[in-house]
Amino acid sequence: MDIPIFILAGLLVHCVFLVSIFDIYFSSPLVHGMTPQQTPLPPPAKRLVLFVADGLRADSLYELDSNGTPRAPYLRGILENNGSWGISHTRVPTESRPGHVALIAGFYEDVSAVAKGWKENPVEFDSVFNESKYTWSWGSPDILPMFAKGATGDHVYTFCYAAESEDFGAEDAAKLDIWVFDHVKSFFNSSRSNETLFSALNEEKVVLFLHLLGIDTNGHAHRPNSREYQENIKQVDEGVKEIASMIDNFYGNDGKTAFILTSDHGMTDWGSHGAGHPSETLTPLIVWGAGVNYPQKVTSQFFEDNFLKEWKLENLKRLDVNQADIAPLMASLIGVPFPLNSVGTLPVEYLNSSAHFKAESMFTNAVQILEQFKVKMNQKKETTLSFLFTPFNELQQHSHSHCSKLLLKCFVCLQVFLCKTLINLALDGLSYYHTYDRLFLGLSIAVGFVGWTTYVILVIIKTHTNLTKTVPTNKKKSAVLFYSFASAGMIIVFFLLIQTCPWTYYIYCLLPVPVWYAVVREIPVIQDLATNVLSLHVGQSVGFLLISILAVEILVLSFFYRSALTVGLLVFAVWPVITQLWVQAKTKALIWTLLCVLLAIFPLMPVVGRDPNIPLVIAAGLLTLLISCFSLASLCKSENKYRDNEDLKVYFYQMFSVALSTYVVSSTHNSLKNKQGLPVMNQIISWMILVSSPVLLLLSPTFLFQRLFSILLSLMSIYLLLSTGYEALFPLVLFGLMFVWVNMEQEALQHYGLSRKPKLAFFNFTYAMDITQFRQLHLDDIRRSFFFVFFIVTAFFGTGNIASINSFDPASVYCFLTVFSPFMMGGLLLLKVAIPFVLVSCAFEAVQVTTQLSSKRYKGLFMVFFFFQVFFLYSANLYFSLTFLMSLSCSISHYVLVMSLTIFMMVMNGLAQLLTTQRLGLPRRTKHHST
Known part of the structure; x- marks a missing residue:
């Protein structure tokens, strides 16, 4: 098979491998065709008010201030005197959209919605809003419209502020919540003069939804322990108090309004969310009003998190729920059908109603989930050969009517228990058929x-x-x-x-x-x-095999423990000592060892939880300029043949770009710190640098030293704008090591009896070598390919981990934008991650030139890397297969990570060739000589 065809086939095969994991494990769990189920008894409430404080952590709401006073006095009074409280446990990913879907629709949305920025509905679904008579909602344009689009008819109304209001650089994001409270007040005031609206508000089965985004925005911008975040909680508490009082007065204190306050997700101490840390998955739940139990006094209760004593709430019964359980609770309170795809279990402990009502509600809940089970089972049965179909035996013997008769014969108190048992079995059955293939x-x-x-x-x-x-x-x-x-x-x-x-x-x-x-x-x-293998010396064969296995396992461990990269780099540091390279080039070997040790420090640094350190970013910019001055001086001393005044101008422009980036980073973060927002001029300069840097790079000569130097300057000017701390130094150290690596590989040429050129300045990326100099692959090429893979993994995990959602710091993109935009912010994050990749890939291109491999042989060398990468993936999957069911999500994330990395590196290979071999030609001034 020709090399290009082979590479293309590999790309397609790995794309299939990558896509398969989403199709197998992340397909939508929703089914359609169920009959709506509704409790036949009259509900305790006519209307429901749902407050969702986006990004509110449970401990941030329940804990007391340093002086012992509650941070939210009104809500504290509610849970102590008027309502029930607990923790709502969310699921990964702890993002706004899946959290709201779980709250309002009762199911945990599959991850495919992330492809649409958590905004659009990949699959239409039912919700409490859709089942209501009327729903009015106020808040973010990212959340509200998805429930209106999924509703049948025209009874879900939304009032959203402009998307530009979601600004992380704003003086105080609490204005978003104030906007909601003010518009709700205005809405009710206007209804008194609008007879149609007044009549609709007085209907039964009405829902009012207030989405409060200020806490989340302040948490991202200032961290949850900041004064802004905590003050925002107090403002929300005051706003909830005013809205609850206004609504009670509007309805004449008829006692028919139920209130729920909760959150879609929490937030880490460093201002991010998306993963499974308890600070992200533990959210508050406070319920009061019509049909809700009063506080229950207890002498003792135990929870693993041990928060009760810290919150001074050990004597009030804490009722924990899963986030999806809130949807059936809302449906039960106002008497609407349970959402068709809800998998939540009604938390009857929250209800202050008759035992009969609780039993009927639980029975409705059980039948609603059994309906899903029946549809799912029939779908799978119709698409599977009868002799291959294996039913879910635990529920197979019970038909819907049989379950109904069985439950109706039970005592009311026992019916609740049996319904919970039946719901758990039905949920197990749903999971069984969803994962059948x-x-x-x-x-x-x-x-x-x-x-x-x-x-x-x-x-x-x-x-x-x-x-x-x-x-x-x-x-x-x-x-x-x-x-x-x-x-x-x-x-x-x-x-x-x-x-x-x-x-x-x-x-x-x-x-x-x-x-x-x-x-x-x-x-x-x-x-x-x-x-051939049998003819090899046994000791050599076993030694090579053991070294290969050890090397690959270090790569495997690095995906779980970043410190494994430190171990690998320290081993690399002694590589020249155990070879002849220490004798041949002592200075280069010493620099290699020093840079390996310096680079080994970065995997030990924290990925998340660190505060911005702009002085380090500024230091990285100044260090880049200092290195540039020395490099430029060295370039000016080279022969005229390899430099040009026009070329030197390009480098001066690039150095100016680095200096400008350093200034913009410092200026922007000072402005944001002073709550003056993102300066428009800084934003314009940042985008101009982002666009112009690749162009300047392609204007530089293609001689090896000059082009690599130009690549560093262009990429550093961008990387600095995306840095917030120590990671700004990472590309500098990595590039230094890569440059020394190119030199060391040039020294190693003597192993092949090939002549070694004296200076790297003479090498040209576009240089076409004579056919007689082509050679076959050598064992040293295996070592080079492993170095390449290891440096790629180091580039990936050296300062972070894109596989962990909550490792993303929004402050990284503040030089470009502060208004929330998931795709734009995600794109800039990927660019930041890609820059170290590009440095390593371009260095590997230089290795190809210095080791005198033809382009075809280089493709073969790339395939050696490909072999290591595939072998690594297989090794990782074998490692996980032993505990696959226990660590499914971890296995999937690493599978996706490695597959994406393999495909990404194929793209990086092409990009590196473009950046090293191509040059934009500009008209040059002709020198006129006098005769």
Whole structure:
């Protein structure tokens, strides 16, 4: 197979591997076609007011101030004297959209919604708002519209402020909550002169939803322990008090209004959310008003988090719920049908109603979830061959009518318990049928993955080594082999066709067929390889194998423990000592060792929880300028042949760009610290630097030293704008190590008997070497490819971890924008992550030039890296498969991470070639000589 075709095939195969994990594990759990279920008894409340304080942590609301006074006195009084309280446990991802969906619709949304910025509905769903008579909502344009779009009819109304108001750099984001409170007051005041609106407000089954985003915005901008965040809680408490009093007065204190205050997610101490830290998953829940229990005094109660004593609430019964349980609670209070896809269990402890009402509500809840189970079971039964279908036995023997008769015969107090048991069984059944094909599809992907890994190894050995010899093709055997695999493919297609499987199943199940066909065709290569391996010295073979396994396992561990990178870098530091390189180039080897030790410090630094340290960013900018001055002086001393006045101007422009970036970072963060917002001029300059830096890079000469120097300056000017602390120093140290690596690999050329050129300044990325200098891959190329992979992983985990959502600090993008924009902010974050990748990739391009590999041989070297990456992935998956069910989410995240990394590095390879070999040509002034 030609190299370009092979790379393209690898890209497509890995895209399939990557997409498969989302299709298998993140498909939507929703089903349709259920019958709505509603409690037949009259509800205790006519209307419900839902307050969602976005980003409010449970401890931030319940804990007392340093002087022993409550931070939210009104709400504290409610939970002590008028209502019930507890903790609402959220699920990962702890983001606004999935949190609100769980609260209002009662199910945990699949992760596919993140592709639309948590704004649009990937699948339409039912909600308490949709089942209500009328719903009025006020708040963020990112949250409210999704429930209006999913509603049938025209009875869900939204009032949103402008998206530009969600500004992390604003003086005080509490104005967002004040906007909501003011507009709710204005709404009720205007209804007195609007007969239609007044009549609608006095209907039953009415919901009022107040989305309060100020706390979340202040938390991102100033951290949850800040004065702004805590003051915002007090303002929300005062606003809730005013709204509750106004509503009670509006309805003549009829006692038919239920109030709920909760949060969609919490927030870490460093102002982020998205992962599963308790500060993100523990949110407050306070319920009071019509149909709600009064506080229950207890002598003792135990919870693992031990917060009760700290909050001084150990004598008030704490009623914890799952976030999805709040939706059936709201439905029960106002008597609307339970949301069709709700998986929440009604927390009857919150209800102050008759035992009969509680039993009927629990029964309705159980039937509603059983309806989903029935639909899910029938769907799977219709698409599975009868002799292959395995039912969920725990519920299979109970029909809907049988369960109804059984429950009706029970005592009322026992019915609640039996309904909870039945709900748990139904939820287990839903999960069983939702994951019914998971094992089958997972095995198909695993078989394809092992086959592809084997084929990659065989192609590398066959194409780029002398370990095998060409064997004439036996046409008869080839034909038999082809038709055998084609027949297997037809059988798979027929099997999937009669079960009406989705089209993606065909891709996952058919992928192993061509892959293993390609492997079997290379049996002669396997035979030759076995012969050569057996002829090797046993000690050398075992030693090489052990070193390879150890090296790969270090990479595996680095995905779980960043400190493993430190160990690897310290081992790298002694590499010149155990080779002849220490003798050949003592100065370079000493610098290599020093930079390895310096780089080893970064994986030990904290990823999250750190405060911005702008002086370090400024120091990084000044250090870059200092290094640039020395490098420029060295360049000016080089022969005229390799420099030009026009080229020097490019470097001066790039140095000015770095200086400008340093100033903008300092100025912007000072302005935000003084609550003066993002200066418009700074924002314009930041975007101009972002656009102009790649252009300046491509204007520089393609000589190795000059182009690498130019790449550093261009990328550093961007990276500085995206930095908030010590990570600004990381590209400098990494680039220094990469530059020394290029020099060290040049020294290693003597192993091949090739002449070593004296100066890197003479190398040109576009230099076409003579065909007689081409060589096959050597064992040292395996070592180089491993270095490449290790440096790539170091570039990824050196200062952070994009796989952890809550490691993202919004302050990183404040030089570009402060108004909330998930796609724009996410894009800038990815750019920041990609910059160290580009540095390593460009250095590897330089290694290709200095080690005198042709472009085709270089592709082979890239495939060696590809082999290591695939082997690493396989090793990681084997490691996880032992505890797969216990650590499913961790396995999936690392699988996605490694697959994305592999595909991303293919793209980086092409980008590195573009950045190192291409040059923009500009008209140059012609020098006129006098005669």
